Amino acid sequence: MERLHVAHAGTTGTADDGAADGSPLSGDAIRVLVVDDHALFRRGLEMVLAQEDDIEVVGEAGDGGEAVKLAAELAPDIVLMDVRMPRRGGIDACTAIRDVVPSAEIIMLTISDEEADLYEAIKAGAKGYLLKDVSIEEVASSIRKVHSGQSLISPAMASKLLTEFASMIKRSDEREQVPAPRLTERELQVLKLVARGLNNRDIAKELYISENTVKNHVRNILEKLQLHSRMEAVVYAVREKLLEIT
Missing domain, CATH: 3.40.50.2300 (Response regulator)
Structure with a gap:
């Protein structure tokens, strides 16, 4: 089971594009x-x-x-x-x-x-x-x-947020389980890396695939799970016990 680390020394985030400081690359x-x-x-x-x-x-x-x-x-x-x-x-x-x-x-x-x-x-x-x-x-x-x-x-x-994650897991354990949408093995790998806070570039290096392929996987994951953002994907991963909070 993967582990989720939430930083406490600044804002947390995952970056896809832009310069290192987050400023726009264009004018x-x-x-x-x-x-x-x-x-x-x-x-x-x-x-x-x-x-x-x-x-x-x-x-x-x-x-x-x-x-x-x-x-x-x-x-x-x-x-x-x-x-x-x-x-x-x-x-x-x-x-x-x-x-x-x-x-x-x-x-x-x-x-x-x-x-x-x-x-x-x-x-x-x-x-x-x-x-x-x-x-x-x-x-x-x-x-x-x-x-x-x-x-x-x-x-x-x-x-x-961690407190809310823990409450979600408890509620999930108490209610009848509904089958989750099926993700491919590669999509699950990408989802776990997204939940760990890796950006698309780092995920591509980790899995030896292109950034465009990672973007396509992330888009497919969000569409299948009917989610709007990478942050919601983290919430989903915790709820489905795909990673462990520490």
């Missing part, structure tokens, strides 16, 4: 939509991110409903969104945005340190979950990293 700025119900927070975040040469704030919204409409109009690369907002919350909006703009990646930036919010955000397709006590430098860095293909979680939330 195009990363287009960001900021979503928060506090106008002053939105303005402050926009002002600070405006200082970054490779990041452009293209719009802002005060709730999830407005965020979905603007995302459809603006097609941002990254949506930086709060979890708990009036009218329509961030998790519900996350699901809707993933439907209307599949290319947009979503980072939750919130004060909520509830493991239930973290897990529901991951299920909804969020690629990052950051607490609002992170520095603005970390926010900018996280935008770059998620844009390059990483999945990020604040270190403070890592242990909470």
